[in-house]
Amino acid sequence: MGSVGAKDVPELLDAHGKRIDGRGLHDLRPLKIEAGVLQRATGSAFVEWGENKVMAAVYGPREVHPRHMQQNTKAVVQCRYNMASFSVDERKRPGLDRRSQEISKVIGEALESVLFVEEFPKTSIGIYIEVLQANAGTRCAGLVAASVALADAGIPMSDLVPAVAVGKIAGKLALDLRKEEDNYGESDVPMALVPRSGRLVLLQMEGHMTRDELKTAMDMGVKGCEKIYEIQKAALRNRYSLGGNGGGEAQ
C-alpha cells in the first residue's frame, strides 16, 4: 500500500468516474490466456493481463524432493511464485524474498483446494509461476495461469480457479487494480474463486474497508472471476479444438 497524501498522487478517478486507463470501476484489464506454451513442462500457460506477463508450468505427479516432504495419503503440492529481476521498475534481487514465499504458499494452498491430491499418494505436483512483467495483480495472474496449466497437464481437479483483486480508489470500490491504483489506493483485496461451489480459496486484504464495502467488494470480485473463468475455459477449448496452441481473449 502506498503513501496516501504523499507528493505526486495521481488522480485515480476523473470527474466522469473513469480510471487512469479509461476503465470504469467494474472493468477488467484486457486478459489473454494461452495454454500449452512450453515444450518440456507437463502442462503450461501464459497470461497477459494488462501490463502483467506471467508464465506458469506444472510438472508431475513425480517423486518428492526432498524425500521427508512425502505424504502417504496424498500428493504434496509444491508451488513457487517468483518474480524476474527485471519484472519491476527497480531491479529485484534474484531469488525468493519473503513476499514471494508467502504468495507461493497461499497460491499452492488455493490450488490444492481443488486438486484430487489423494489420487497420487507419495508424489509431488510442482507448480511454477514466473512473473516476467509486473503491474499489480501478479498473484492473481499467476494463479489464473497455474490453474490453466494444471488442466493442461491433465491433473484431476474439481474446477478451474479464476482470481482477481478488488480495491478502493478515491473512496470507490474498483475491480482489478493497476499499479498506480494499488500504490495510491486505500485498500486491496485479492481473491480466488471456485466457481462451481461459489467459495473463495484465496483471500487477502490490506488497507481500510467497512464491513459493507467488503461485502460489495467480494460481490464485484466474484463477478470478475466469472468473466475470467470463461476466458480460462476458452483458452483450454482453443488448445484442443485447434490441435495446436490455443488462446482465450477478452477485452
Added chain:
Amino acid sequence: MTNEVTTEILATHVLDLAKAGKRLDGRGLDELRPVRITPGYVTSADGSALVELGDTKVLCGVKLEPGTPFPDTPNAGVLTTNAEIVPLSSPEYEPGPPSIQSIELSRVVDRAIRAAEAIDLAKLCVTPGEKCWTCFVDLHVLDDSGNLTDAALLAAMSALKNAKLPGERFEIGPTVPLEVNHLPIETTFVRIGDALIVDPTCEEEDTCQGRLTIATDEAGNVVAMQKSMVGAFSPHDVIELVDRALVHGDRLRELINTTK
C-alpha cells in the same frame, strides 16, 4: 510432450544417424533450429528480448541503475550477468542455490560480452571512483530444450541493443540509447562420434561426447570459448568449428540487426 526417453539405444541411434549425416529432428549437421527474436518483450526492463531457438526459450531483461565503480576500475561502469534456470524450464531442475549449470551459463555469456567489448564500460562512468552505471543483464530460462548458451547470448545482445540508459529517471542526464559497439555471437557444437553438430537439442546434449562454444565478433575474431561436458576436441576440430561459427555468427548478427 513428445520426446525421447534417455536410454542406451537412444545414444546408439543418435550416433548411427550422425554417421549417416543425419539428426533426430531431421536437421543437417550444420543447421540451426529456427530462431525468433522478440525485442522489447518486457517493458518493465530498460532493454529486453525473448529468444526462441526451436523450443528453447530464453528471456533477457537489462536494467541500468546508479552504483559505485569497483576500486580497481574507478573510471568504468559495472556489468553484471546473471542467469536463472528456473524450475519451469525443465524436469531436471533441483531446488537449492543456483545450479552449476546456471553459473556456467551466466559466465560464458558474460565473457563473450566483455571480451568483445560490446559495451564501452568507460562510458558508463559518471564520476570517477564515485558514481557509475551498473548494467544488469538478467537471463531467465523459460524452456530448456537444449543449447541455452547460444539463445542466452542472442537474448542478451538483442536486449542490450534496445536498452535505454534511464538518465532522467535517476536524474543523471538525459535518457539515451545504450551504445553497443560490438555484437558477439556464440555458436555451440557437440561431438557425436566423429560428427560435429551445431545447436544441439537436449537429447543430443545428453548423449554427446563434448561440447564447444565459440564466440565470434563482426570483425571475424574469436572472442571467447568454452569447452564443456565430458569429451574432447582436436585442434583441427576446433579450427573447423571456428570457421563454421564465423558463418553462423554473421547470419545471426544480420538477424539481430534486422529484427525490430
Added chain:
Amino acid sequence: MKERTIVLPGEELNAGEFQPGPGTYRADGRIYASVAGILSIRAPIVRVIPFSGPYIPQHGDVVIAVVKIIGPTYWLVDVGAPHYAPLHYSGTPWKIEYGECGEYLRPGDAIVVRIEAVDQNQRIGVTMNGDGLGRINGGIIEQISPTKVPRVIGKSGSMIRLLETSTGARMTVGQNGRVWIDGSQSSIYQVRQALQIIDREGQRSGLTDRIKLFLEQSHSA
C-alpha cells in the same frame, strides 16, 4: 450433453442417472468433469477421456521401462510413473546368482515388461516373463502422452498396421505412452513424425486420414 463434446474441469455433465467413471466426480448429487477431455457415455457409466495426464499403472499393462538402479536380487526400473518399480530376478528368463543382476541388465537399458501388481499407494511390481516381453535392442523409444495410446494403436491395431506397413518400421506401444520403433533410419524418422502428429492432434476427428496424407507426402518427398 452430447457424446464427443469437449468438457473441462468443473463442467456439469448432466448425467445424474449414470455412475461417475474415470475423469469425473460426483458432488451434490451431480456429476462433473475433473479433467479436460472428450465426454463418453457408456451406460451405466459416464467418463471423460482425458486429453493429457499422467500414466496410471494398471495390472496387466505392457509398458516400456528403463533400468535405473541395480540391486542384489532386483533392478529398479522407470515405467514413467512417479516411483521406480522393482523387477525381481525371478521375473526374468535368466538364471541369475545373487549380486549378478548387473551382468544381465545395466542402467539405461530399455525393456518391455508387464505390470504385475499395483498396491493402494500405486507401488507396482513388474515382470519380464511372457510373450513379447524382454530386452530392447536397437531402434528408439518415443514418449507421447499416455492418454494418446489408444489413438496410436487405433481400432483393433489399425493405426499401428498403417504406420508399420507404409514405413516398414516395427512398433511396440507401451500403455505408458512409450513407443519402441525399430527399422531403417528413415522409417524411424517417419514414424516419429507421425507420432508427433497423433500426440498433438489425437483428439481431433479424421486422424487416420491426416496420418495417411502425411505418410503419402513423406514418401513422395
